[in-house]
Amino acid sequence: MSATNELPQAGSGTAAFSAEASTSSPAFEQWRKSMAQFTGLGLSDSEQAERQRRLELQTLEKDWDRCEGWKKELMTTSPMIVFLLKHLKMAGCEFPSSAMQCHPCDPSRAGGFSPAHGILLCQNRVSSKKHMEDTLAHELIHAYDHCKFKVDWMNLRHHACTEIRAANLSGDCRWSREVQRGHYAFSKQHQACVKRRAVLSVKDHPNCKSVEDAERAVNEVWDSCFKDTRPFDEIY
Numbered sequence: 470m471s472a473t474n475e476l477p478q479a480g481s482g483t484a485a486f487s488a489e490a491s492t493s494s495p496a497f498e499q500w501r502k503s504m505a506q507f508t509g510l511g512l513s514d515s516e517q518a519e520r521q522r523r524l525e526l527q528t529l530e531k532d533w534d535r536c537e538g539w540k541k542e543l544m545t546t547s548p549m550i551v552f553l554l555k556h557l558k559m560a561g562c563e564f565p566s567s568a569m570q571c572h573p574c575d576p577s578r579a580g581g582f583s584p585a586h587g588i589l590l591c592q593n594r595v596s597s598k599k600h601m602e603d604t605l606a607h608e609l610i611h612a613y614d615h616c617k618f619k620v621d622w623m624n625l626r627h628h629a630c631t632e633i634r635a636a637n638l639s640g641d642c643r644w645s646r647e648v649q650r651g652h653y654a655f656s657k658q659h660q661a662c663v664k665r666r667a668v669l670s671v672k673d674h675p676n677c678k679s680v681e682d683a684e685r686a687v688n689e690v691w692d693s694c695f696k697d698t699r700p701f702d703e704i705y
């Protein structure tokens with residue numbers, strides 16, 4: 470609204486406006502407000518809450534933009550991601566960009582796969598493009614298993630198997646490059662890493678009662694699932 474709209478007469482209005490302007494000019498007031506927003510000092514409680522809310526929204530937006538940007542780049546430039554997307558498509562489960570969604574998450578995870586919702590990328594938990602590549606590869610291996618092998622996600626052994634494969638074949642244990650080159654000389658250290666990560670994931674399964682339960686499930690399927698490097702062994 471403008472000052473003149475509120476004024477019944479031009480004469481008295483001009484006087485009222487200039488008196489107000491002399492105590493606090495609009496430019497000064499604007500500057501004061503922007504500084505207060507910037508520093509957070511001198512704000513009322515409701516202004517503080519509003520500032521906090523705006524900062525959180527800005528962070529959400531910034532994280533989302535960064536996450537989406539990395540995702541789009543990886544989908545065309547990462548040999549690992551391009552390879553997995555190609556094999557998902559060949560298996561009849563094409564994964565478009567919209568099936569891999571960036572969202573804020575709690576601190577316990579970096580990503581997730583759900584047969585109903587696709588892949589979740591935790592925009593606030595993924596620290597670099599490389600980390601996102603590993604996370605996305607891990608979830609795409611779950612998606613591949615779900616598409617190709619009809620995983621029963623409530624079955625602990627099925628879940629253990631796909632977690633072993635995801636940890637083994639994604640960059641989780643820093644092995645993906647070697648696997649892509651066709652080197653399958655898995656070191657003891659690599660095996661220990663895969664096992665540890667698979668147990669950690671299985672432990673969170675609703676049907677898993679204890680770490681021992683998770684370890685048992687992982688050990689039961691270990692030999693066949695660790696050896697199963699599909700789709701990577703189809704390169705040559």
Ligand SMILES: [Zn+2]
Binds near residue numbers: 632
């Ligand atoms: Zn997993």
